[in-house]
Amino acid sequence: MKKSFTTAGLLFTAFTLYSADIYVSPAGDDRNSGEQGAPKATLTSALRQAREMRRQSLPGVESGVTIHMAPGDYCVYEPVFVRPEDSGTPEAPTVITSDGVAWLNGGVRIDGWKRQGKLLVADVPAFNGRPLDFRQLYVNGKKAVRARDVQDFEKMHRIISNDPVNEILWVPAEAVKGILKSPYAEMVLHEMWCVANLRIKSIEIHGDSAAVRFHNPESRIQFEHPWPRPMVTTDGHNSAFYLTNAKELLDTPGEWYHDISTRKLYYYPYPGETVTDAVVPAVETLLNVEGTLDRPVENVRFENIGFEYTTWMRPSLMGHVPLQAGMYMTDGYRISPKMERYQNHKLDNQGWLGRPESAVTVSGSKDVDFIGCRFEHLGSSGLDYKWGTQGGLVKGCLFRDIAGNGIVAGSFSPGSHETHLPYDPADGRELCSGLIISNNLITDVSNEDWG
Structure with a gap:
């Protein structure tokens, strides 16, 4: 550590690393200098050091700052945050890279x-x-x-009828008689173009049929919203369902x-x-890149970084009743009389949507890239460019074994915006533009949320 002596006493410099390179290792220590022989332990600490280097205009940052993450697992208990203060420039970007694969692991x-x-x-x-x-x-x-109760989804049971007034799904009694005492069982219901996760509240057997009721808020939303609805047909092709989350299964x-x-x-x-x-x-989001419209996160690049092991707990806590693309409804109901909303279509319902969590989220940014990264074993979306993003490159990445969407891109229906209304914000910067998604492998995604 370099020292400087003054008449006021002994002062220590805040940083001893006078280059634009910071090193991180699973075997490191956040009290270390970040030099190659004394690496940090976490990306959060390395980002803080890079932030201070730029703030103080230390030597080397004029060419950019590179955080070198040694291959291995970096366990997180909250998202790693990247803020506007972490921004680079086109000539001097902030780069987080690994010469193998460094995994942010939840x-x-x-x-x-x-x-x-x-x-x-x-x-x-x-x-x-x-x-x-x-x-x-x-x-x-x-x-x-x-x-779950079936291994072959072609052999799922089908509902008998849908009773929205009393908020009941009628199903064959034989389908549910084995879980009458299961406290946390769920029904996964295939509707017109998506599936709903409904937490079972009670089951009442009536001869060869059973009345199944569900917890709120999903019960209210499920039975009030008109589209997509459970299918009840005259040819027996009613909505199929499977049961899950019971020890009896x-x-x-x-x-x-x-x-x-x-x-x-x-x-x-x-x-x-x-x-x-x-x-x-154990966590829902591993990395959150978030700026504002006036102060975006700019020119940050991730190379050979892996993101794995996330969950999404809303279905366990509040159910999951989606409209489409995995976007869940927070409210939705039929209206009468219909509203004149389009030239050729009268609107018969209103709805508001929420957005599932993602392993990586990008908002309020410009030119935030992911090159050669891996997104695996994830419980909801993989990568989400949510709102206010300009540019950005997703290239040569792997998206595999993801419960929901591999990639979500674009701001189209904020939570307070009625989903049928065209989204045309007064400040066009809220929209996402210029994103390039190129030469990625996307496989085994939406393997839980089929919608």
């Missing part, structure tokens, strides 16, 4: 498995001081199946169930399978 490892009959059981640890809940489990690198190798009341995790292993690596996701 997962928690599950150890201590014990045999219990055909099942393996383990205790679920607390996360960041709180009990942990989740909607995905990855065993030996592969997503396991949340316990844990009957097939590869399935799991989490009992949140006892904090026990159950897994049905395949014959001869040994669980060497089990991970559950």
Whole structure:
């Protein structure tokens, strides 16, 4: 550490790194200088140091700042934030890169498995001081199946009728008789062009039929909104559904169930399978790049960075009743008389939407790029350019094993904007423009939210 002596005493310089390179390693320490031989431990600390280097115009920043992340896992308990103060310029960008793949990891490892009959059981640890809940489990690198009543989706049961007045779905009694005492069971209902996740509140058997009611707010939204609606036809092609999240459904190798009341995790292993690596996701967002319209985040590039293990808990807490593209309704209902909204179409309903969480979000930015990055094992969207973005390049990235959308791009229906209204903000900077998505591999996405 360089020192300077004055008559007032001994002063220490704030930084000892006089280059535009900062190094980070899973084996580092955030108290380190960030030099190659003394790396930081977290990207957050490295960004703070880069921010201060630019603020003080330290030597080297005129050519840009590069944060070198050693390959490995960087576990996070909250999103890494990138702010306007982290911006570069076209000639001197801020670059976060790895010479292998540095993973921002939102997962928690599950150890201590014990045999219990055909099942393996383990205790679920607390996360960041709180009990942990989740909607995905990855065993030996592969997503396991949340316990459900069918393995072949072609063999799903179908509803009998839809009773929106009493907020009841009538289903075959044989479909639900095995989960009458299951406290947290869910129904995944296939509607016209999307699926809804509905938390089951009660089941009443009436002969060969059963009345299924659901918790709020999804019950109110599900039965009030007219589109998309459950299908009830004259040829038997009614809406199909499957049941999930009940221990009674844990009957097939590869399935799991989490009992949140006892904090026990159950897994049905395949014959001869040994669980060497089990991970559950604990966070919803790993990276949040966010500026404002007047002070955007500019000229930031991510290279060879991986983003893995996120969840999305709204379906467990409030259900999930989407309109389309995975965007969930916060309210939606039929109106009468119809409103004259379009030249050739009278509007018969109103609705407002929310946007699912994403592993990486970009808002209020200009030229924020992702090059050769990996987005894997994610519980909702992968990468979301939400609003107010100009430019940006997504190139050579891998999007794989993602519950919802791989990439979402564009501001089109903010939460307070009625979704049928054309979105034409007074400040056009709110819109997203100029984004280039090129030469990426997008595979096995929307594998939970089929809409």
